[in-house]
Amino acid sequence: ILNVEQSPQSLHVQEGDSTNFTCSFPSSNFYALHWYRWETAKSPEALFVMTLNGDEKKKGRISATLNTKEGYSYLYIKGSQPEDSATYLCASLHGSSNTGKLIFGQGTTLQVKP
């Protein structure tokens, strides 16, 4: 059974702090790694998809890196703002892209205090 782990489970930071979370996934038969942002009472929204070892993606103050050989991805938020408060999910895809069967981690819940 493939397992995706995220840490920490939750994080409380002050506005302006930079923060990062970890996603660990099985490196065998790896195809892609997805990051989603999930605000309370809303649906998960896609942030990034990464496939190649060493990939880095950036969207505003949020960036992500990928290490497929050791099976981890980091998500960084620079200068956190209260509107960044959400649960951040990572999910890995193995084998091929045909089915799109993602294996989700349990998420990291970020709370940014003004």
Next chain:
Amino acid sequence: NAGVTQTPKFQVLKTGQSMTLQCAQDMNHNSMYWYRQDPGMGLRLIYYSASEGTTDKGEVPNGYNVSRLNKREFSLRLESAAPSQTSVYFCASRTVWGGADTQYFGPGTRLTVL
């Protein structure tokens, strides 16, 4: 574009009752998915449909059935609801376009089985 829609938003059932959760997408996506979300467990795949006319089991299919009625609609049926099926259910559809592989989620159905 409404994106992915789900009905109902909330439902309370008694043990043994049956019901169907409806999902529709207007983005002409081939693949659709049903997930359940339980506290501390992230999103778990129940069933998916890689294309119209096909359905396959995910990680936790027991107690559920699905129907891909057409390209737009993918329904999830609980034949005999059990308290263990109390959860939030999310439907998603997937696009693979221009190298971007993204799942779009519906607003969720919160189901309580008494």
